[in-house]
Amino acid sequence: MRTMWTIARREYSRYFTTPAAYLAAFLFLLVLGIIFYANIAASTMRSFMMPGSAPGVEIIVNPMTTLLVFIVPALTMRLLAEEQRMGTIELLLTSPVRDAELIVGKWLGSFLFVATLIVIALLYPVALNQLVSPGIDWGPVITGFLGLLLMAATLTALGTAVSSLFNNQIAAFVATLALFLLLWLLGFPSQSMGGSNLWQYLDLSHHFYDTFARGILDTRDVIYYLSGAALGLFAGTVIIETRRWR
Amino acid sequence: MTQTMIAVQGLTKTYGPRVAIDHLNFGAKKGEILGFLGPNGAGKTTTMRILTGYMPPTTGTARIAGFHVVDDSLEVRQRVGYLPETVPLYNDMSVIDYLIYMGQLRRVPKVEDRAWEALEQVGMEDRADSFIGALSKGMRQRVGLAQAILHRPEVLILDEPTIGLDPTQVVEVRSLIQEIGKEHTVLLSTHILAEAQQLCDRVLIINKGRIIAEDTPENLQLRLQGGTRILVTVQGAPQESLLKRLRALDGIRLVTAGADGRVEIVAEEGREVRPQIARAVLESGHSLLEMRRAAMSLEEIFLQLIGGETEAEAAAGTAAEAPPEPAEDTPTEEA
Known part of the structure; x- marks a missing residue:
């Protein structure tokens, strides 16, 4: 357990020394700011025609999910791919650290960094609260940000697993992004054509927009994201273990 | 210790x-x-x-x-x-x-x-x-x-x-x-x-x-200085008395006991010592299972190592050993 925290701490602090992570964080907050501004501007225009239609917190939370899909691969791509390229994985795997501790530690470091970004983004609902009267409904803010954290946990866990497959960061990035987009759009065809519910259930966004974003806390969605994170961590551990046998 | x-x-x-x-x-x-x-x-x-x-x-x-x-x-x-x-x-x-x-x-x-x-x-x-x-x-x-x-x-x-x-x-x-x-x-x-x-x-x-x-580095040195290598296998572990007897034989440079009853003997070049060895084995109460002249692989390796040394000093050796790491060098592109 202690070594797991050691690895997590190292990964977390490493984000603050690499320009790529700063760039990702900067883009995340910048794009979010632009979307926020555009939404506020649009709502202001609209309020002249339809008074009383103040924007809710969904104008912040919904774009954040999309941004996570693109930012997380950039933040997780390095986690194990870099160790494998540099050969430092040999030191980690010959240290008295269990493979699971290594994977969970790596994941935790990246998850905490993404969580930090999400927490920083709480500034936007606070700002929105100042802009609209009589203030915003804080229910959806709480569930929305909780949902974002859960989704981030899943995405970073999957990203960690994909990173452990590669020696090359760029390959890890592309593969992770492809996986996320696939999961993101999984429910799309069945949504428009009827079809099976299974695809919708597996869909990453489905569990967010209909519930968390609307202030609803459904245990099914919590379980979906938590099991997604567990699956990613399990897969990552298995991948590292099988690497030893090659 | x-x-x-x-x-x-x-x-x-x-x-x-x-x-x-x-x-x-x-x-x-x-x-x-x-x-x-x-x-x-x-x-x-x-x-x-x-x-x-x-x-x-x-x-x-x-x-x-x-x-x-x-x-x-x-x-x-x-x-x-x-x-x-x-x-x-x-x-x-x-x-x-x-x-x-x-x-x-x-x-x-x-x-x-x-x-x-x-x-x-x-x-x-x-x-x-x-x-x-x-x-x-x-x-x-x-x-x-x-x-x-x-x-x-x-x-x-x-x-x-x-x-x-x-x-x-x-x-x-x-x-x-x-x-x-x-x-x-x-x-x-x-x-x-x-x-x-x-x-x-x-x-x-x-x-x-x-x-x-x-072996010890000193003995290796001796073994590598040419000579004929003879491998003897006796039943059971070779007794110290046998090794002593073998060492005392004329024309024998080095005797080393290995695992599973194997004894490695280095004799001077060009001398036939096998009859004496066989006698020594039997007289010391061992059963002789096998005796053969060993291939000169040690010397070949030795040469390779000597070669490797000069090579290493010249090129500051970088060749990686098995298993092959994923290739990092990109193939040269033609313009």
Whole structure:
């Protein structure tokens, strides 16, 4: 357990020394700011025609999910791919650290960094609260940000697993992004054509927009994201273990 | 003092159809510096990776300080210090931060004090705050060594510790290893004969995944000075009286007892000593199972090693050993 925290701490602090992570964080907050501004501007225009239609917190939370899909691969791509390229994985795997501790530690470091970004983004609902009267409904803010954290946990866990497959960061990035987009759009065809519910259930966004974003806390969605994170961590551990046998 | 720290039995590792190491048997006692001598691709790195718990063997067992490398992997890893051939370090960390991090991973108590101590041992305390990426090859090697001795491991495994260093750095690192070898059991690999002779109490010569000779550096020297090698196998373990008798024979330069009743004899060139050997075996009460002239493979290896030495000094050898790392060099593109 202690070594797991050691690895997590190292990964977390490493984000603050690499320009790529700063760039990702900067883009995340910048794009979010632009979307926020555009939404506020649009709502202001609209309020002249339809008074009383103040924007809710969904104008912040919904774009954040999309941004996570693109930012997380950039933040997780390095986690194990870099160790494998540099050969430092040999030191980690010959240290008295269990493979699971290594994977969970790596994941935790990246998850905490993404969580930090999400927490920083709480500034936007606070700002929105100042802009609209009589203030915003804080229910959806709480569930929305909780949902974002859960989704981030899943995405970073999957990203960690994909990173452990590669020696090359760029390959890890592309593969992770492809996986996320696939999961993101999984429910799309069945949504428009009827079809099976299974695809919708597996869909990453489905569990967010209909519930968390609307202030609803459904245990099914919590379980979906938590099991997604567990699956990613399990897969990552298995991948590292099988690497030893090659 | 005679505790066995490394015990390897029938260790085999195959990569698909390729056999990297083939039924290795060897051991090392506490406080011993054991050398692994062999050309590139002989299976040295593979053996070391198995001993450090990096990967499991295909068959066979290996124990470090009594712990099984697969079943008690974490115990083994706690007791082994390892310097891989590539000296993997985190370039974005300062030397001292790196050592503290590695120490934390190995649950070293009072990790900061210990990191400084290890740094002092390798004579790098003045570079503690330098970034590893800015260090020279020799200094990286020393940081790697500091990392390997950080948790005061009972067994130290060093893969080609002097490869790619300039001559002064080689001298420094070698004396460092000798210093460390006083307290730890050291297994080091090299493809330079002189290095093995200088550093090691005992040398294993390994080629194509097999141990072809195991002896003290002095005896190896004798065995390599030409002569005819005769391998004798007797039933049961050869008695000391037999070895004494054989050594007393005229024209015999060296007698070494191996495992499973094997006795290796080096006779002077051009002398027929086999009848005398056979008589000595029978008269000392042993049953003679086999006697044959050994192939001159040792000399061939020796030549290869001599060749490797000059080559290494010229090119500061960079050839990596099995298993092949994923290729990093991009294919040359045609314009």
